[in-house]
Amino acid sequence: MPINSNGNGNSAAKPRDLPDETDNTNVGFHNNFDESVILASKLRQHQISGGGGSAAAAAKMMLHPQFLMASARGGLPQNDVIDGSSFKGGDGSIQELFNGFGAGSMNGTGQASSQSMQHFNHPQGGAMPAQNFGAQLKPRQRVRARRGQATDPHSIAERLRRERIAERMKALQELVPNANKTDKASMLDEIIDYVKFLQLQVKVLSMSRLGGGAAAVAPLVADMSSEAGGDCIQAGAKGGSLARPSNGSQTARTNDSSLTVTEHQVAKLMEEDMGSAMQYLQGKGLCLMPISLATAISTATCHSRSPAINNNHHPLLQPNGEGPTSPSMSVLTVQSATMGNVGVDGGAAKDAASVSKP
């Protein structure tokens, strides 16, 4: 079987004559087989990033005579979707395939394919006798293509699409933190969560810029103390809680009771797992800050009596009234023994944690 060793990968010209229908004996079928093998080998090279040099090409070539042998022995144990009819289409279809590949982004395969051709010449001698064994094959047997060696144009397109998606996923993996998931589905979940998280952050940050307003200072304060090395966790303050105008005393009382309940809950959670405690706090729109900072703030503001502050009135306003922002927060210190007394300044701080509510 003369093999056309052109240097050009695009030229899929196989000057061999494909047998006609009438001539479609088993030998004819194996002509198709050879072509399919060559085709598959070329596709394989394309897959492996342009061939990767002659070594890879040679390795791939070595597979094919084995494939032929094995198929001859076992009557095609491997599954190959080589529809007999697709090859009866003749050179034209195969050429189209190759032209499609050539037009694609596979540029450096010209040499590789030429090398593959030459390499194929050697095992060709070995493959020849195998064909006689394959004479037992039925002409119209449909075999499933080996993984990565399908020659159906649909499956090739599918494979291209899958590869494209895979490389995009890899690029995304570098952007998203915590991207050690190998599973595509869980990776997508991570991505979705991260996008939601970023959008939430934009929302929170836009709340904190109501110049002069009291909203969501706690996250920023928490941030500041994180630089100071405190044990600080930033929580996203919910928009709804801030926009709600709170009636002063009523809210104060209800807040007080709910806050103590919250404290106990948080203390309990903190013992087992810090992460779940954080999440619980976040769900309530609270954040954690070190007691030193909390006491600093409460002493600075000097009016640390009333617990929950109405958003409109700021009893915690600094005396001169021109402070940067008046953080209307009620500072609760979570201590193991004492109840959360509001605005404890300088109280015995056993745990280095305080819960502050914006």
Added chain:
Amino acid sequence: MASKHTIATRHAQGIRARFASRFLRSLLRLRRSSNRFGGSQSNDEGIGKRIRTDRIKIAAYAAMARAVGPRRTWSRALLFKLRNRARIHGVSRKRCLVSEKKRITRNKVVATSSEPSRADTLRKLVPGGDSMDTCVLLEETAHYIKCLATQVTVMQSIADRLLL
């Protein structure tokens, strides 16, 4: 002024600086307009915090979309949405969006009866995601995530400087 600004900062400074300058400018504009309406009283009674919050958020997204320009599908979709919102502003936006926006409905986009797959959830999150197929969607998501991250860092640093 707008055209000069765009030309000057086309590609020279990168997306971060472009977004920062636009966002700061729109913030100043917002503050000036709110001052004009509310005088010197606190903005809470005048406009309402929620609306103000939303305005800032929208300004941030608009600044980001303009900084990216019409190069990306998601930025185009965002700009379109914002323009509609500015125009209609209260009348049912949904109707207008559906009618004007070119929807390429494909079989895979329209969920037949199964639960929303992950790709559909992602489509809802990324602006303009409905008219993209999976491959393009992933690419757009990558760029969108990158831009969102810069947006967050810029906003964070602005907030730090403003308040402290």
